[in-house]
Amino acid sequence: MFKIEEAIKLDAQDEISQYKNEFYLMKDVLYMDGNSLGLLSKRAETTLLNLLDSWKTLGIDGWTEGENPWFYMSETVGGKMAPLVGGKLGEVIATGSTTSNLHQLVATFYKPTGNKTKILADELNFPSDIYALKSQIALKGLDPAEHLVQVESDDGRFLSEDRIIEAMTEDIALIVLPGVLYRSGQVLNMEKIAAAANDRGIPIGFDLCHSIGSVPHSLHEWGVDFAFWCTYKHLNGGPGSVGGLFVHEKNFGTAPGLAGWFGSKKESQFDMNHTMDPAEDSSAFQVGTPHVLSLAPVIGALEMFDEVGIDRIREKSLKLTGYMMKLVEHELSEFGFTVGNPIDDTRGGHILLEHQEAARICKALKEAGVIPDFRAPNGVRLAPVALYNTFEDVWHTIQKLKVIMDEKRYEKFENKRGVVA
Numbered sequence: 001m002f003k004i005e006e007a008i009k010l011d012a013q014d015e016i017s018q019y020k021n022e023f024y025l026m027k028d029v030l031y032m033d034g035n036s037l038g039l040l041s042k043r044a045e046t047t048l049l050n051l052l053d054s055w056k057t058l059g060i061d062g063w064t065e066g067e068n069p070w071f072y073m074s075e076t077v078g079g080k081m082a083p084l085v086g087g088k089l090g091e092v093i094a095t096g097s098t099t100s101n102l103h104q105l106v107a108t109f110y111k112p113t114g115n116k117t118k119i120l121a122d123e124l125n126f127p128s129d130i131y132a133l134k135s136q137i138a139l140k141g142l143d144p145a146e147h148l149v150q151v152e153s154d155d156g157r158f159l160s161e162d163r164i165i166e167a168m169t170e171d172i173a174l175i176v177l178p179g180v181l182y183r184s185g186q187v188l189n190m191e192k193i194a195a196a197a198n199d200r201g202i203p204i205g206f207d208l209c210h211s212i213g214s215v216p217h218s219l220h221e222w223g224v225d226f227a228f229w230c231t232y233k234h235l236n237g238g239p240g241s242v243g244g245l246f247v248h249e250k251n252f253g254t255a256p257g258l259a260g261w262f263g264s265k266k267e268s269q270f271d272m273n274h275t276m277d278p279a280e281d282s283s284a285f286q287v288g289t290p291h292v293l294s295l296a297p298v299i300g301a302l303e304m305f306d307e308v309g310i311d312r313i314r315e316k317s318l319k320l321t322g323y324m325m326k327l328v329e330h331e332l333s334e335f336g337f338t339v340g341n342p343i344d345d346t347r348g349g350h351i352l353l354e355h356q357e358a359a360r361i362c363k364a365l366k367e368a369g370v371i372p373d374f375r376a377p378n379g380v381r382l383a384p385v386a387l388y389n390t391f392e393d394v395w396h397t398i399q400k401l402k403v404i405m406d407e408k409r410y411e412k413f414e415n416k417r418g419v420v421a
């Protein structure tokens, strides 16, 4: 059960194991960080090189000619992402970054009036979202200290859906929450939370950075008003690749809070009028010229999600993290780790091991050829990714961690994080 033979058996039963050959895996490295930056695939490389070629050979005509005319790329890539979030065609657009899309969507849907002036968020979300929300409140001339309500967590790891729903009071004008929490990996019950928000008539949006490409969504069916995400984690689009947003069709026609000419109807954009004629779907929420060079690799990267389907990816991901947790329990019980992710199926694509020496344990892991990431104050995040990690990778990772703990190899490092992780 805990021997390498078990891992080999699980890999042999894995129906999507061949996809690891699509990726540039680093030699002698066990990459467990695909939830921070996914690896390069050959297909992403090809679509990026094709894009460069279209620039080389077509010049300005690349906007409307070639295999992927740049003028329509945000819409085409948006359409390819739609199944991953459960959006209808037209509800999803590839544009901006997580944080810039959040700014756009809050600028669009946050309309404080009368006593309804507050934004409901939580105390565990990624800092960038909280900075954005506070600045949007301030832009309305309101005090963020009073108008941003952050639902508390009892243990610093998880959020209670019931507590979130209780906080949906009369004074709440907008709700923004994560789909999967970046530290603990908890998957929030978006369906339940969105239903409660819809009942109360409060617009609700989700940050899907850690859930897109990792867990399935049905945003349209759940009545979610909007969502936003990046493509450089589970979607493997590359560092700084273009993000995405979803706006439910019930909200089509809402004027974009931040307007710009690429939000126009394609037919009239080049009429150059000073009165904007916004697109009728989520395309309206774009601002300026798309970052086509950062969009190109996403095209290739998404092909594999289309072939495999998110349900099979989720199934394998749960098996990988489930196997990892079993090994952690069996091999590491004496070393003072606490499993900080949900142990049931409400966990996303990574596990979180909490330990007071976490920062230097991460350094020792890197030295041993395992790439985790450290999340302050005490978390080792490990993400075995369905498309390119194997059960054997998981087995070796935990064995290496065991040696590090057993021989206290982390002690030669300072227990302080690096600049980035």
Ligand SMILES: Cc1ncc(COP(=O)(O)O)c(C=O)c1O
Residues within 6 Å of the ligand: 097, 098, 099, 100, 126, 128, 129, 178, 182, 207, 209, 210, 230
């Ligand atoms: C949940 C979450 N939200 C927001 C961000 C910030 O995204 P970006 O830097 O792409 O705007 C990240 C990661 O960087 C994240 O994990």
Ligand SMILES: Nc1ccccc1C(=O)C[C@H](N)C(=O)O
Residues within 6 Å of the ligand: 035, 036, 037, 126, 182, 209, 420
């Ligand atoms: N955008 C980055 C740039 C540099 C280093 C990390 C990131 C991340 O995305 C971190 C990730 N959001 C996290 O969940 O920790």
